[in-house]
Amino acid sequence: MALAKKPVTGMKDILPEEMQIRDYVIGVIKDTYRSFGFTPIDTPCMESIGNLSSKQGGENEKLIFKVLKRGEKLKLETAESEADLVDMGMRYDLTLPLARFYSNNANNLPSPFKALQIGSVWRADRPQRGRYRQFTQCDIDILGEPSDLAEIELILATTTTLGKLGFKNFEIRINERRILKAMAAYSGFSEDAYDEIFITLDKMDKIGLDGVAEELTGAGHAKESVDKYLDLFKIVDNEPDGVKAIGMLADKLGDFLEDEVKQNLVEIIESVEKTKAADFKMVFDPTLVRGMGYYTGTIFEIAIPEFGGSCGGGGRYDKMIGNFTGNNVPACGFSIGFERIILLLMEQGFQIPEQPKKIAYLIEKNYPADKLCEVIGKAQDARKNGQHVLVVRMNKNKKFQKEKLTAEGYEEFEEFFNR
Amino acid sequence: MALAKKPVTGMKDILPEEMQIRDYVIGVIKDTYRSFGFTPIDTPCMESIGNLSSKQGGENEKLIFKVLKRGEKLKLETAESEADLVDMGMRYDLTLPLARFYSNNANNLPSPFKALQIGSVWRADRPQRGRYRQFTQCDIDILGEPSDLAEIELILATTTTLGKLGFKNFEIRINERRILKAMAAYSGFSEDAYDEIFITLDKMDKIGLDGVAEELTGAGHAKESVDKYLDLFKIVDNEPDGVKAIGMLADKLGDFLEDEVKQNLVEIIESVEKTKAADFKMVFDPTLVRGMGYYTGTIFEIAIPEFGGSCGGGGRYDKMIGNFTGNNVPACGFSIGFERIILLLMEQGFQIPEQPKKIAYLIEKNYPADKLCEVIGKAQDARKNGQHVLVVRMNKNKKFQKEKLTAEGYEEFEEFFNR
Numbered sequence: 001m002a003l004a005k006k007p008v009t010g011m012k013d014i015l016p017e018e019m020q021i022r023d024y025v026i027g028v029i030k031d032t033y034r035s036f037g038f039t040p041i042d043t044p045c046m047e048s049i050g051n052l053s054s055k056q057g058g059e060n061e062k063l064i065f066k067v068l069k070r071g072e073k074l075k076l077e078t079a080e081s082e083a084d085l086v087d088m089g090m091r092y093d094l095t096l097p098l099a100r101f102y103s104n105n106a107n108n109l110p111s112p113f114k115a116l117q118i119g120s121v122w123r124a125d126r127p128q129r130g131r132y133r134q135f136t137q138c139d140i141d142i143l144g145e146p147s148d149l150a151e152i153e154l155i156l157a158t159t160t161t162l163g164k165l166g167f168k169n170f171e172i173r174i175n176e177r178r179i180l181k182a183m184a185a186y187s188g189f190s191e192d193a194y195d196e197i198f199i200t201l202d203k204m205d206k207i208g209l210d211g212v213a214e215e216l217t218g219a220g221h222a223k224e225s226v227d228k229y230l231d232l233f234k235i236v237d238n239e240p241d242g243v244k245a246i247g248m249l250a251d252k253l254g255d256f257l258e259d260e261v262k263q264n265l266v267e268i269i270e271s272v273e274k275t276k277a278a279d280f281k282m283v284f285d286p287t288l289v290r291g292m293g294y295y296t297g298t299i300f301e302i303a304i305p306e307f308g309g310s311c312g313g314g315g316r317y318d319k320m321i322g323n324f325t326g327n328n329v330p331a332c333g334f335s336i337g338f339e340r341i342i343l344l345l346m347e348q349g350f351q352i353p354e355q356p357k358k359i360a361y362l363i364e365k366n367y368p369a370d371k372l373c374e375v376i377g378k379a380q381d382a383r384k385n386g387q388h389v390l391v392v393r394m395n396k397n398k399k400f401q402k403e404k405l406t407a408e409g410y411e412e413f414e415e416f417f418n419r
Numbered sequence: 420m421a422l423a424k425k426p427v428t429g430m431k432d433i434l435p436e437e438m439q440i441r442d443y444v445i446g447v448i449k450d451t452y453r454s455f456g457f458t459p460i461d462t463p464c465m466e467s468i469g470n471l472s473s474k475q476g477g478e479n480e481k482l483i484f485k486v487l488k489r490g491e492k493l494k495l496e497t498a499e500s501e502a503d504l505v506d507m508g509m510r511y512d513l514t515l516p517l518a519r520f521y522s523n524n525a526n527n528l529p530s531p532f533k534a535l536q537i538g539s540v541w542r543a544d545r546p547q548r549g550r551y552r553q554f555t556q557c558d559i560d561i562l563g564e565p566s567d568l569a570e571i572e573l574i575l576a577t578t579t580t581l582g583k584l585g586f587k588n589f590e591i592r593i594n595e596r597r598i599l600k601a602m603a604a605y606s607g608f609s610e611d612a613y614d615e616i617f618i619t620l621d622k623m624d625k626i627g628l629d630g631v632a633e634e635l636t637g638a639g640h641a642k643e644s645v646d647k648y649l650d651l652f653k654i655v656d657n658e659p660d661g662v663k664a665i666g667m668l669a670d671k672l673g674d675f676l677e678d679e680v681k682q683n684l685v686e687i688i689e690s691v692e693k694t695k696a697a698d699f700k701m702v703f704d705p706t707l708v709r710g711m712g713y714y715t716g717t718i719f720e721i722a723i724p725e726f727g728g729s730c731g732g733g734g735r736y737d738k739m740i741g742n743f744t745g746n747n748v749p750a751c752g753f754s755i756g757f758e759r760i761i762l763l764l765m766e767q768g769f770q771i772p773e774q775p776k777k778i779a780y781l782i783e784k785n786y787p788a789d790k791l792c793e794v795i796g797k798a799q800d801a802r803k804n805g806q807h808v809l810v811v812r813m814n815k816n817k818k819f820q821k822e823k824l825t826a827e828g829y830e831e832f833e834e835f836f837n838r
Contacts, residue, residue: 001742005523008507011463013520015527020457023449030442035775037809039827040438044430044553045464045539046484048423055600066487068505070543076504082495085504086487088427101432104424108434110823112811120464121501124489134463145812149782150797153810160802169755242581267788275796324422356454363568369686376571377694383454383579384696390456391572392531393564404529408458 010125010133010355016408021345024352026118028164029138029336033364036141036157038085038116043097045120046088051100053089056320060092065133081384090122094139094334095294095320095333104323112144113273114153118338129342136396141312141333143321148264150332151298152271154314155282158334162302163278166350170280170311172272174242175266175288177295177315182257183286187229189221193400195293197221197229209233216300233286242269242284249286268298301407302337307344312337357387360410362401364417375416427534429544429552435827441555445537447583448557449756455576457535457559462516464539465507470519472508475739477711480513482542509541513558514713514739514752521562521650523525531563533572537757549762558733560752562740567683570717571690573733573753575702580755582697583720586766589699589730590722591691593661594707595684596714596734598668601676602705606648608640614712616640617649619632621708628652637807652705653733661703668705687717713739726763730790731756779829781813781820783836795834 006011014022030040051066066086068074079085091097094117102113118138140157142150155172162170180201184194203365207215209230216226226376235252238244243266250262269282283303290299290313297316304311314334322328359382361375379389390410395401403411426432433441449459471483485505487493498504499584510516511599513536521532534821537557559576561569574591581589599620619634626634628649635645655664662685669681688701702722709718709732716735723730733753741747778801780794798808809829813822821832 003473003519005743007463007519007520007523008465008467011465013463013524015524016458016460020460022461023459030551035805035807037777037779037807039813040442041435042433042438044426044432046427046430046553049420054422065489066499067509068485068487070484074501076498076501079495082493085495090486099421100424100426103422103435104426105432110827111814114809122464134465147812149791149812156795156799157590161778242478267718267791271788271792271795274792277799287733316432323426323525336770358456360456369690372568373690373693376575376690380575380696386454386603388454388456390533391568393566393568395530408529412534 006189010127012132012134018342020352021350022342025165025338025342025345026138029099029118029161030116032161032164033116033140033157034142036114036153036160038114040116041098041117042119043091043094043101045091045122047091047097047100049083049086049089051275052092053095054323056096056099056294056323057092058178060123063125064092065090065124078129093121094119094137094335095141095317098139098143098322098333099320099331100140102321102329102397106325106329107393109143113143114148115139115141115143116259117141121187125386132339136338137335138338139333139335141331143329143331145332146318146330148268148271148298150266150330151264151300151316152275154332155268155272155300156277156363158302158312158336159272159276159278159280161336162280162304162341165345167304167341167344168279171283172280172300173283173285173288173303174265174268175285176261176298178261178263178297179253179257180289182261183229183232183249186232186253186256188225189229193221198289200286202291204233204287229245235361236284236286240283245284245286245380265298286404290315292317298332300334304344306348309338311338311340311344355409358390358408358410358413359387359412359414360390360392360402360405362392362398362413362415364394364415367416367418371416371418429546431551431553437761437765439771440769441761444584444757444761444764445557448580449535451580451583452535452559452576454531455559455572455579457533457576459518459535459537460517460519461538462510462513464510464541466510466516466519468502468505468508470515470560471511473515473742475515475518475713475742476511479542482544483511484509484541484543497502511542512540513538513556513754514560514736517558517560517562517752518739518743518750519787521740521748525748529582530561531561531569534558534560534562536560550769551758555753555757557757558752558754560750562748562750564751565737565749567687567690567717569749569751570683570719570735571685571694572689572725574691574719574753575694577721577731577753577755578691578695578697578699581699581723581760584760585769586723586760587698588724590702591699591719592682592702592704592707592710592722593687593717594704595680595717597680597716598672598676598705599708601672601680602648602651603666603673605675607644608648612640617708620706621710623652623706655703655705659702661701664705665705684717708715709734712734717751719753723763725767726759728761729756774828777809777827777829778806778829778831778833779809779811779821779824781811781817781834782833783813783834786835786837790835790837792797 003019067088239245295315296318299315301313302311316332382389486507658664713736714734715737718734720732721730735751737749801808
């Protein structure tokens with residue numbers, strides 16, 4: 001049987017040019033996050049199917065690649081449904097595995113625990129341009145820190161990293177699940193409609209205020225509530241100063257919003273603005289929803305002007321670890337949009353700074369063995385001095401070979417002839 | 420339903436202490452291999468089940484984690500066997516994916532192509548101490564180089580890496596599939612028995628010469644052939660000089676061994692010995708077999724005295740890419756035993772050299788927001804200067820907190836009280 005040359009549907013081979021940029025970006029990410037006291041961990045790429053299907057993952061649970069049982073455990077004859085055939089699946093994110101990891105290892109971890117994870121995740125999404133079924137996620141999380149020090153450090157670490165990668169003039173948009181709820185309560189919506197309302201609200205950037213109004217009234221909500229709700233957004237619509245905007249909204253919401261929520265958000269925005277090490281702006285965005293149901297407090301998102309849509313995000317999820325242990329642990333995380341950042345850097349023709357000098361030694365085909373040794377010895381000395389040395393046989397078309405090597409970044413050539 | 424806290428069977432969580440060593444080792448590996456002109460690539464963790472089951476993978480093909488078909492493609496009612504249920508599997512090594520990658524992308528790759536791959540592979544082995552079902556492999560391969568320059572560069576790159584990680588006094592054992600065959604032919608075994616004979620020979624280090632003799636005669640081979648075969652091994656048994664040993668064996672084998680095979684091996688051993696950048700020895704080992712059937716020429720293995728058994732190996736496989744494209748491409752690779760190296764370093768209490776200074780700021784719980792900002796600003800300045808600064812709330816038991824932080828490598832503490 002002929003073997004398949006293409007990667008499996010929806011996944012991709014990564015060629016050296018892209019891979020070198022990926023390696024560089026991962027290096028910057030790891031160095032920067034480590035300077036904030038985050039420590040790397042790793043978890044298996046597979047999780048038990050029970051954990052993956054426990055309603056923590058929202059829509060992603062529909063996209064799980066499932067792993068067939070093996071050996072005697074696979075009973076094909078008596079299997080009635082998919083569930084009888086599988087015992088594990090590929091992780092669809094790094095958050096659920098982190099919660100499991102923490103539950104399993106908390107005794108051996110510091111408190112608070114600042115985790116850094118970089119790894120592949122898999123989603124059986126419909127393949128489309130620029131979106132793949134296997135992709136890299138890059139998360140930092142602080143477990144065991146209830147105060148907004150967690151949010152401040154997460155945002156500073158992430159934005160410092162983006163700054164080091166050359167991104168400028170971007171925004172961190174921030175909101176709070178409790179503000180979302182207070183606004184819905186203030187407007188008179190019933191609590192069991194909140195999730196549905198937030199799904200509509202999440203489309204604001206696409207369909208605008210009128211579109212949201214139409215969809216909400218279309219879904220049967222009272223016009224009075226819808227009007228009251230949308231008026232709230234109009235209050236802050238023209239206020240670029242996040243702290244002022246939160247104040248104006250909080251004044252309007254009155255008792256519907258706890259003062260602590262407002263204080264927290266203000267503190268985060270002010271602390272980050274005063275201590276940031278990159279060129280970006282904190283923006284209060286009451287239309288920010290973030291899909292995942294597990295968020296309990298702050299939510300935030302990176303918006304890079306060159307790129308429509310979010311380049312990463314995160315928030316507080318104080319109740320997930322309790323699903324494993326029975327005891328809730330304060331938790332807050334920020335996921336940088338690794339694949340989108342790579343895409344942006346590639347599009348911008350990103351050049352890796354401070355590369356070692358690359359030299360190629362071209363050796364004629366029938367070069368004698370004893371002299372070859374001398375060439376290799378010379379290469380070994382240059383490598384010891386920090387240079388990158390490629391030792392290759394000279395091709396028949398030497399000019400073309402050197403052109404290709406130049407394109408790969410080789411700046412200097414030495415030729416060795418059998419004369 | 421309660422969620423599972425443990426990782427799935429046979430796979431493991433990696434805690435910060437180990438993960439920091441893994442990251443460091445990967446850094447050394449990548450830097451060193453890149454200095455030899457190897458370029459990183461990546462392939463999906465899943466391959467089509469057809470490729471994985473194409474008899475390239477030997478025994479590993481029995482250990483594939485298979486991925487269930489999705490959506491309409493899964494026809495549970497009409498499925499008669501496992502094969503009807505799955506379309507992909509997890510890769511069990513990095514060599515088959517590399518051959519597919521090269522077949523798919525050769526037009527966009529330099530020739531020769533020097534590939535570096537580091538990634539997870541999966542094998543549904545029976546779980547046992549120190550062996551996991553998901554583990555990291557780390558391969559370098561040179562595709563398109565027919566001469567022994569490939570072997571020399573692969574061995575130098577791998578051994579230089581081991582040297583930089585502090586390994587000393589180890590051995591690279593080398594042999595040739597064509598020597599294995601010549602020895603079997605010389606002894607009068609029939610060609611279709613070779614594979615079986617090599618499987619027995621592979622046990623030499625466990626069962627000795629007598630054990631091998633017993634197993635071969637037990638399998639029905641002529642005593643005369645078996646005696647003749649074992650005498651060959653006795654010729655070189657006491658000769659530590661690899662070049663001399665090959666010469667003695669070649670003299671005995673006469674026309675059964677092509678002169679080119681001997682010349683090649685001698686050239687590799689001599690060139691590596693003259694140009695090596697680590698403390699190790701090249702050893703000719705005619706009992707070295709290496710399991711994989713795809714090897715066509717040289718085979719080699721790392722033997723580290725502290726560790727019984729192999730710490731990595733590789734060889735030449737000139738015919739694998741032809742299975743994808745119809746045209747063979749010379750190929751030679753070396754896989755470093757990443758997991759074993761990590762295990763050895765952990766057991767030896769390995770300390771990562773040249774770490775940045777780690778400082779912890781402990782902040783009293785009710786420290787006011789405006790002053791907190793100043794502490795974070797101070798941390799940001801120290802981070803800019805290359806230090807690692809952890810900003811955490813002070814625990815009630817501060818002494819214990821500081822002890823734990825000291826164990827994590829924090830050397831300096833600053834305390835901030837609300838006074």
